[in-house]
Amino acid sequence: MYFKLNFNKNLVLMYAISLLQGMVFYGSVSTLYRQAVGVTLFQITLMESLSMVLTIVLEIPWGILADKIGYKRTFVICSFLFFVSKLVFWRADSFADFLTERILLAAVISGLSGVDTSILYLSAKGKDTQRIFGFFNTMSVAGLFLASGMYSLFIGKDYRMAGLLTAVSYGIAAFLSLWLTEVREETKETERKNSWQIFCQTLPELFGRRNVTAFLVSMALVSEVYQMTTVVLNQPQFQKCxxxxxxxGLLFLLLTICEMTGRLxxxxxxxxxxxxxxxxxxxIPGICCLILAGTNSLAISAxxxxLIQVSFSLLQPxxxxMQNRMVVPGHRAAMLSVYAVFMDGTAAVVDLLFGKAADFHLPLAMLLGTLACTLGLFLYCRGSRKKNTI
Structure with missing residues (x-):
């Protein structure tokens, strides 16, 4: 299957870009990197929350703009902003510097939201897309694995070098994006609407379709549990053990291998x-968070x-x-941006709660993860019982 897909230029380029943007050389010590210049766990999660809020503000404008100027042009702009954000991270030495990086990252995330998957979906003509999304995510993980391996073997505690190499990788990815071919969605003339009309129509419909709203919020909850436990809090947890x-660094390599299961x-x-x-x-993550809250064993924690990494990697594609199935043809990026607003809004609140709990008592933050998974499961089950199930 993937051998055949290799003849699709857009897919090849997107896989290569995903690989390069996955090469975050400081990934295994991202929290320690910030803590080394005096940034606290709460400040880290505060930055995450502020970034989420800004992402929410920019989601809809970016989605509307992407449908107007094209997915390729939007992707190229965001790729170069991504590169700039990594340059800022490389030289950052204060809370304000790292906050600037997160602000740039918010602009990138909101811009790419729905655009990268739209390019993949339309380039493949909607065929075998779950496998394509899975492989796309796997390439990102493969890049992270390579970068983490190089960090553990050659870079050691030189955080700045890790930041520089990450910026170089993102710069190459940005230039590769220039060779993408624009993709567009064919729609009947009678079905065409202004993207702003799509937004105004979709927003109230989401409130009316509670099953869709419940699905999006439940996905946001489990996504933030994953983000907190495998990216932010795992390093302090391992240090505690x-x-x-x-x-x-070696444990991060194992986590990266686990993330590759998304292809399955x-x-x-x-x-x-x-x-x-x-x-x-x-x-799975709900039970694992409960275990993390009560253990001081490095092996059990790892x-x-x-397990949390594997469960989310399998879920993500x-x-x-599912989100791509729920869009109106011709306005894919705008509608996916609307969906992202709900998820990002939930994430902004959850991030702050995790950060405050972690600064007070790390096991309390892990228990919060169990609570978030329980609430997410309740919302998903409730939404699935509605007539118009997802």
Whole structure:
């Protein structure tokens, strides 16, 4: 299957860009990188929350603009902004500097929201898209694995060098984006609407279609549990269990390998059903967070975090597929941006709660993860019982 897909230029370029943008050389020590210049855990999550709020503000304008100027042009602009954000991160040495990086990142995330998946979806003509999304995510993880391996073997504690190499990788990715071919969605003349009309129509419909709203919020909850436990809080958790920087780097490599399981998402979904996949995505991280809250064992902590990584990696292509099924042809980016607003709004609140809890007592933040997964499971099950199920 993937051998055939290699003849599609856009897919090849998108896979290469995903690989390069996955090469975050400081990934295994991103929290420690910030803490080294005096940034606290709460400040880190505060930056995440502020970034989410800005992402929400920019989501709809970016989505509307993307439908007007084209997906390729939007992707190119965001890719170069991504490159600039990594240059800022490389030289950052204060809370204000890192906040600037997060502000730039918010502009990038809101701009790419729905655009990257739209390019993949339309380039593949809507065929075998869950597998394509899974492979796209896997390439990003492969890049992270390579970068993390190089960090552990050659870079050591030189955080600045890791930041510089990351910026170089993102710069190459930005230039590759210039060679993408524009893709457009064919629509009947009678179906064409102004993107702003699509937004105004979609927003109230979401409030009316509670199953869709419940689905989006539930996905946001489990996504933030993943983000907090595998990116932000895992490093302090491992340190609490006595891990050294080198051990943390090696554990990050294992997490990266686990993330590659996203490529199996479509195959596993076919075997166990979409419903079973979603249920597992809430139950597994919920139980693992409970374990993390009560253990001081490095081995148990590492195993629990890896399970969370695997469950979310398998979920991500499926939830992306589900969101793409719910759009109006011709306005894919605008509608996906509307959906992202709900998810980002939830994430902004959850991030602050995690940060405050972590600064007070790390196990309390892990228990919050269990609570978030429980609430997400409740919302998903409630939404699935509605007549117009997802």
């Amino acid at each position: 006595g891990a050294t920087d080198k051990q943390i 998402s479509a195959r596993i979904t076919q075997k166990i059903s979409e419903t079973a996949m979603f249920l597992g995505a809430f139950l 195993f629990a975090v890896m 499926l939830q992306t597929e």
